[in-house]
Amino acid sequence: MRHRLIVLLILLGSMTLVSWSGLFPSVGKGSPALILGFLLLTAYCIAFFLEKIRLPQITGFIIGGLVLGPYVLNFFSTESVSELNFLNTLALAFIAFSAGGELKLTRFRHQLKNILFLLSGVTIVVFTGVTATVFLLSTWIPFMSGYPSMVRVAIASLFGVIAVARSPSSAIAIISETKSKGNYTDTVLSVTIVMDVLIIILFGVVISFCQVAITSQSALNLSFLAGLMIEIVISFVIGFFLGKASVFLIENIKVAFPIVLTCIGFLVIKFSHLMGGYLHESHNIALNLEPLLICMAAGFTVQNFSKHGDTFLLKMDRISAPIYIAFFALTGASINLDVLRTGWFLGVVVVVARIVMLMVGSYTSGRLSGDRPLIYKHTWLGFITQAGVSLGLLSEVVRRFPEIGIPIQTILITAITLNQLIGPIAFKFALEKTGESQAARQ
């Protein structure tokens, strides 16, 4: 404890000396390396101290990034954080591969009924519950009050659909940190990951509805659903072949394959975005492959269609720590406290509504599916965290509806930030309560 405190003081002292003293005018070239090294070590130390008060490490990394970042101690600027954004894509590729690899068919086949009940129950309850709550409050929400009720329903449904999204990366990080295993862990992880796929379909449906209701540009066209299904199927097929290629890499590159896989995943993400844009601009074809789905399918293929599943997870886990720390600390550093200040009240309302609906949805689904009370009483705690996917969907909302998008973004970023802070704590608590974390097992 003492040693880490000294390290923290040395790090803060050195950074204060180089950033604020003006003794060493930076040539600017080293900033990203300096910031990343500083973030890795400092966020690690902060997480270490917060762990002593039973907070999960990822909450510590996020808080570390937030405190050191542009809005509190200002050791680095928002521009510096955006310069390191490519690391988020790399980390997402890594996380997507790991998430797919965690889905062992043999492990959750016997829980299929519970998972299906949870997926449908929680999705319906959270989506309708949050939509209804926001709609009921809409006459008091300044940017919504002037619209007719149909438009207000549409806007409320955007809140609803984003409330359904979860964060597989956080779930995996917490499971990996607490070394949890068991039915509860499998259920929460499986539902979170499958939900990541379903949310894309649901979001497509809702966006199409909003397009009609808000901008009245076109009639409600359900043919887009077929297009969406084609995109998902193509993503799965590409993911399967990528998985087979990954098996080849595992067999031939052995130790270092996680880095190669992460880079390939990174290329897949970038090329999917590029190809989507190119096809849309030059041929007017709307084919948006889902890159995270491709990487997840690849991880799933390695786990379930090769004999290297366990090696794959083990090796990925070995290099995971710096990736998770960098990813979550940068997430923390990107939290805009000014936005939090303006949108906190409605954000809190959305968070509360979502948590209540998660409780109702998971409790009811669990009871109906005949799950064990110990599990269904705690399932909702594992679903609170939100992060990358939710923010990605939110940016799509802003892109499509610039006028109402900005206030929606302000409120939902507050909600997502709060969920990201509360979620890991709640999930860790649930893993201990159900006796599935390593600490509880011992």
Next chain:
Amino acid sequence: MKLLIAIAIMAVVSVAGSKITFLGRRLPLGFRNILFTGSEYIFIGILLGGMGLNILDGPTLEMLQPFLIFGLSWIGFLYGVQFEVRFMRHLPRYYFSITALQGTITFIVITGLFYMVLNGTAELIGSSRLMLSLILGATGACTAQSAIAIVNRNYRIQNRSLVELLRYISSVDGLFALGFLVVSLSMAAGFRGASFSVQSFLLNAGLSLIIGIVPAIILILLSRVRFTQQEFLVFIVGAIMFNGGLAIHMDQSPLVSGLVCGIIVANLCRHRLRAMEIVMHAEKSIYIILLLFLGANWQPTIGPGLLLAAVYPLFRITGKTAGMWLAIKRFKPRFPAPSSLGLGLISEGGLAVAIVLDFCMLYPLYAKPLITIIIVSIFINELLSPRLILAQFQGAEKL
């Protein structure tokens, strides 16, 4: 976008490449010298750079600099962490003396000869001539191990003590080369004003040595209490990255501060072997990244630069031969050692590349001639060195 693709390609090439490089394939010696010592990655760098596919163009390379900083800091650390005084005491002390004298004479010969040539030919101001000569002296002082390894693997050699001495020198003389790099960088800092400032020289030399102490203390303190292997990876990656960033932020060399950090960790950290295991794991990948950088940065021009590139290997051979001859005369090894043993030390590789990239990052003005000289020299030396090494061992039999 180009940046992101460049990052991914470099990472894939370096990691995948590290598994197929440096292997003993059954190929003709000349071909093997180029292909399996890592020199092929210079070609790949050229292909990816401005002269080829233009993926690693100027602005992209500029944006990739944090990776270069990290790589240089990593190499410096890796080099330093091998210098555990307790372990080095097990080897004969005169090995170290021979290495020191050989390295110093090589540095002086190359620097002196180059300074004379530049005085007569190049259109450079006085301090630039000296800087270029000093940095070439520093790169020339170190020896790569690849050619010695190739010969050792492919031939049965009777005089094992001589092989051991060559391997020792090629492992340790980089320490002196890095010392000469500190001198060069400090001279450059001294020349920044209107006239040479001794104060700036000393301040720079002191600062470049002090910076490495901070991350070393951090690493030692973090590893004093129980930790997992994943946490240790965070400590190592974080400390090396912090070290590189801090050095470049203060306009110092990440390579030198990494070396200092590594030496301190080697002697004061109880987990030095674990640290070495982690850094060695990525060694080949990092060297490949440096070679890619070198190739991509190359902008050859027909002119005095090529002439300098042609004479540099000659000066280096002269320096190595003279240095080794004097060292053997002075310290007399306890086994037969030919007086031309310096010819067995002309292989040039990783550390020389790292020194050039490190210097060019801080002083981009020198990049064009330095990179041309070092690339030409690497190819010439890699082609010649196995045969010259072999010539030092009478009665060596092919396996």
